[in-house]
Amino acid sequence: MGVTVALAESRLARHKETLEAFLAEAYRSEAVDLDDAAPLTGGAIQENWLLDLRIHGGPDAGQKQVVLRTDAASGVAVSRSRAEEFTLLQVAKAAGVLVPEPLWLCEDPAVLGKTFYVMARAEGTAAPHRFTKEPDLGGDRERLAERLGMELAKIHSIQPPREELSFLGEPPAHPALVAIERYRDYLDSLGALSLALEWGLRWCELHAPPSGAAVLVHQDFRTGNYMIDRQGLTAILDWEFCDWGDPMSDIGWFCAKCWRYAQPELEAGGIGSRAAFYRGYADVTGRSLDPQVVAYWEVMAHLRWAVIALQQGERALSGEEDSLELALTGRIYPPGLEGEILRCTEPALWRAAP
Template structure:
């Protein structure tokens, strides 16, 4: 992996899509995707995630304005998948019936805009603490467990061969656990609850090869929600080949309930309802498999916290944000202990 300084230098060479030269390049990219010359209006930078920078782009069309989203890699760590792969996965997922933001265009190196993609702007709120609490989304929360289960069942329905031409990593659950344990040992911090979780999971994780593609980060925060329910599944950068339980268990991890702890499925639903809806939509998973993958999901989040803390403490990536998230290791330790002891959380 390149060091942060060199990556940031490379990122600094990219054209700014809100300034003249960058805006011209962006107009060419959008026009290529739409198949016609376009005039851009306002290009407004939005808040983004840890690895992406995002802009809202106004395209003048006839007497009206169409809004698109321009998103590119913008962090010290390159995203695990190039944008063109993410775009192709999302497009194929959409064809399977998963609600996604339609792809307009993918940037090429000669565009000077970086590893980037343009999509249609979808309606909906992504900030989970808002749609989990605001009264306007009450009806949406009632439907969301079923809608998420159906979206995941459709995504998981395609065999691994459906994705064979794409450079996707994958493997068995046992392999995922082994790689995570190697990171844990390399960091060299002993967390007894993590030791317990690794020991609990080792004989229970599947040894069999991947059976489907998983989103990899399907959770509250990566869903666009309208008052009517699920509008789109976003952020496909962690997609890979695995088994259905990984997506379902991750959705149940405590971190994605945002304080709504009594609703284990993303802060809005129950495990029983999720399993029932997933099976009704054609998916196959047992209660025991969901429990194992929920333990893994919480451990995976705990390992993320531990790695962020290590980034800061080691001096590799000094960051107050990483240090603060790293402190949540203790929360995950408590969650894992309770989940393993009582089978619920």
């Protein structure tokens, strides 16, 4: 098999022999050949590589594809380490969440120069533009929305205290207020001045609903972070932002208009109805959702995404990472998000709410 330019110019090529030796030991094989590696699109924070392997001897002998995940050149402050993310995958899988199987973690810098982990490849695609253009992807979309609600409920079944998740620290007493303070600090550190974002932060501070029991929240559960094939859901991805928090924050993030892409009328992630998503969640938890509380967390979702977009732009503008995509993220998204925040906090909407 020919070696791509991406592999030839990557860190993987410079550490090819040590990586092959690590994989050979992990697979309990005589040897492993790394034939090729292709960067996977969609991971804006970390590097993801699809590895083509030939395994010589052992129980898994033959050709195999796996995914290697490691740190990008720069990151964002709230991103979990790869070691922590690997543990989160293990905990989620044990809870019955549909995730790519976590295989091996390597923290030895002699192998790749930085920490990485290897997981099984999930079939399908996570590309949101394909969801819109190929309506047969994911099977029945209402069933897909329902299934996603069920998977999110399984994540929320993981509750503190958990010894293996001690790196998450103590659950916050009021997750919304903690998040608001953190967003203000980020905006100050970036030197970002936005009256709309300041309005949104103050509005959320004044309208914060009471918090229930803390659970494990994914914090990036949205279209683009799960895999589907022609039949349905195949995996939930990207666990690097997990924390203890309010489960409604994940509901609001998934349903927020900013994550519906080209299908804003489909309130469940741009793929189905809100009713189907809520139904799947309630089927597992046995609890119905309060629409007004979810609406609050949708405002918080737009604030959070605006802050993240500005952070992403700063990664490029600071020179930390040479990326046109990151630079454009910091310029294109915040204005639209500001408009949505103002629309969602229109006083008349909340005066009329029950």
